[in-house]
Amino acid sequence: MTLKWGTPDDSATGVKALLCREYGEPDVLALEEIDSRSPGPGELRMRVRACGVNFPDILMIRGQYQIKPDFPFAPGCEVAGEVLEIGSDVSGFTAGDRIVGVPGFGGMQEEIVVRAERCLPIPKSMDFDVAAVFSLTYGTSYHALVDRARLRCGETVLVLGAAGGVGSAAVDIAQQLGARVIAAGGSDQKLAQLAKFYGVEETLNYSLEGSELRNRVKSMTQGRGADVIFDPIGGDAFQQVLRCVNWNGRILVIGFAADSEHLPKAPTNLLLLKGSALIGVFWGRFTEEEPERSYDNFKQLFSWYEAGELEPHISHRFPLERGGAALTALIDREVVGKCVVLL
Numbered sequence: 001m002t003l004k005w006g007t008p009d010d011s012a013t014g015v016k017a018l019l020c021r022e023y024g025e026p027d028v029l030a031l032e033e034i035d036s037r038s039p040g041p042g043e044l045r046m047r048v049r050a051c052g053v054n055f056p057d058i059l060m061i062r063g064q065y066q067i068k069p070d071f072p073f074a075p076g077c078e079v080a081g082e083v084l085e086i087g088s089d090v091s092g093f094t095a096g097d098r099i100v101g102v103p104g105f106g107g108m109q110e111e112i113v114v115r116a117e118r119c120l121p122i123p124k125s126m127d128f129d130v131a132a133v134f135s136l137t138y139g140t141s142y143h144a145l146v147d148r149a150r151l152r153c154g155e156t157v158l159v160l161g162a163a164g165g166v167g168s169a170a171v172d173i174a175q176q177l178g179a180r181v182i183a184a185g186g187s188d189q190k191l192a193q194l195a196k197f198y199g200v201e202e203t204l205n206y207s208l209e210g211s212e213l214r215n216r217v218k219s220m221t222q223g224r225g226a227d228v229i230f231d232p233i234g235g236d237a238f239q240q241v242l243r244c245v246n247w248n249g250r251i252l253v254i255g256f257a258a259d260s261e262h263l264p265k266a267p268t269n270l271l272l273l274k275g276s277a278l279i280g281v282f283w284g285r286f287t288e289e290e291p292e293r294s295y296d297n298f299k300q301l302f303s304w305y306e307a308g309e310l311e312p313h314i315s316h317r318f319p320l321e322r323g324g325a326a327l328t329a330l331i332d333r334e335v336v337g338k339c340v341v342l343l
C-alpha cells in the first residue's frame with residue numbers, strides 16, 4: 001500500500017520516524033514506521049544519517065512556530081545523508097552523493113523526500129553529524145552578520161545566547177571576520193566551555209549581571225557600547241542591550257528563546273539617540289527570496305570549514321529513539337554549541 005508521505009501505517013515495515021501527533025512537550029513524540037515514497041519532480045529522496053536539533057523544532061511541536069505541518073509529522077529542520085533516488089527535472093545530483101538538506105521539518109526519520117533546491121553537496125572533510133548541524137545555524141549567523149549587519153573587521157560584536165546554536169555559530173563567524181567578540185550567556189560553566197572550544201577571550205554572564213548587563217558592556221567598550229548586537233533570546237536582555245549599543249550600531253533580531261510568548265518592544269527614541277538600527281533576520285525567507293546569494297554564502301562557509309577556520313562544536317548526540325531527549329536537552333539549556341540526532 002502506498003501512503004501519503006508521513007502517514008503512519010500499522011503494516012508498514014519501512015522507515016522509522018519520530019512522530020508528533022499532537023502539540024506538546026517532547027514526550028508527545030513516538031517512534032513509528034512509515035512507508036518510503038519516491039521523489040516527485042524537483043525532489044530528492046535521501047537516507048538521513050544525522051539530523052540537527054534546533055530551537056524551532058521545539059516551537060513546532062508546541063504549535064508555536066510560524067510553520068504548522070499537518071499531523072503527524074517528525075520534527076527536524078535540517079539533515080545530512082546520502083541521495084537515494086532522484087526525481088525528474090533534477091540535475092546536479094547523483095545517487096550516493098553526500099548532501100545536506102533543509103526540509104523545514106521531517107528530519108527525524110530515516111528517509112526523507114526534500115526539494116532538490118533545498119539541498120547542497122557537503123565538503124569531503126565534513127562528517128554527517130557536523131553537516132547536519134551546520135546549515136541552519138551557520139547559514140543564519142553568516143546572513144545576519146554579513147548581509148544584514150555588514151560587520152566590519154575590528155568592530156565589537158556582543159553575542160547573546162552565545163553558547164546556543166546560532167549564538168555559537170555567530171561567535172565562530174565573527175571571529176573569522178576579525179571582529180572583537182563579547183560572548184554572553186546564562187551560565188559560567190557553559191561560557192567556560194564556549195571559551196575553550198572557540199577561543200573566546202571575553203565572556204559575560206547575563207543571569208548574574210541582571211540589570212548590570214548594559215553597564216558591563218559599556219565598561220568593556222570604553223563607554224561606547226557594542227557595534228553589533230546579535231540577539232537570539234529577546235526577553236529582558238533585549239531591553240538591556242538596546243541601551244548599550246554604539247553610535248551607528250546594529251541590533252540583530254534573531255529570535256526569542258527566552259520568551260517566545262511575550263515579544264520585546266523597543267522604545268524608538270533609543271534608536272534615534274544612537275543613530276542605531278534594529279534589523280530583522282529571517283534566514284529561511286532569505287534562502288527562498290535570494291537563493292543565489294544564499295548559495296554564495298555557503299560556498300564561503302564551506303571553504304572556511306575546509307581550511308579549518310570554522311569549528312562547529314557538538315556537545316550532545318542521541319539516537320533516533322531518544323530524539324525527544326535531544327529536544328529536552330535544548331529546553332533545559334544543557335547544550336553548548338549543537339545537539340544532533342544520529343540515524
Ligand SMILES: NC(=O)c1ccc[n+]([C@@H]2O[C@H](COP(=O)([O-])OP(=O)(O)OC[C@H]3O[C@@H](n4cnc5c(N)ncnc54)[C@H](OP(=O)(O)O)[C@@H]3O)[C@@H](O)[C@H]2O)c1
Pocket residue numbers: 053054055056136137140161162163164165166167184185186187190232233253254255256257258259281282283284330331333335337
Ligand atoms: N531568525 C532566524 O532566521 C533564525 C534562525 C534560527 C534560529 N532562530 C531563533 O534563534 C533562537 C535560538 O535558536 P537556537 O537553535 O540557537 O537555540 P539554542 O541552541 O537552544 O540556543 C538558545 C540559547 O538561548 C539561551 N536562553 C536564554 N533563555 C532561554 C530559555 N528560557 N530557554 C532556552 N534557552 C534560553 C540559552 O543560553 P543560556 O542558557 O546560556 O542563556 C541557549 O543557549 C530561537 O528563538 C530560534 O527560533 C532564528
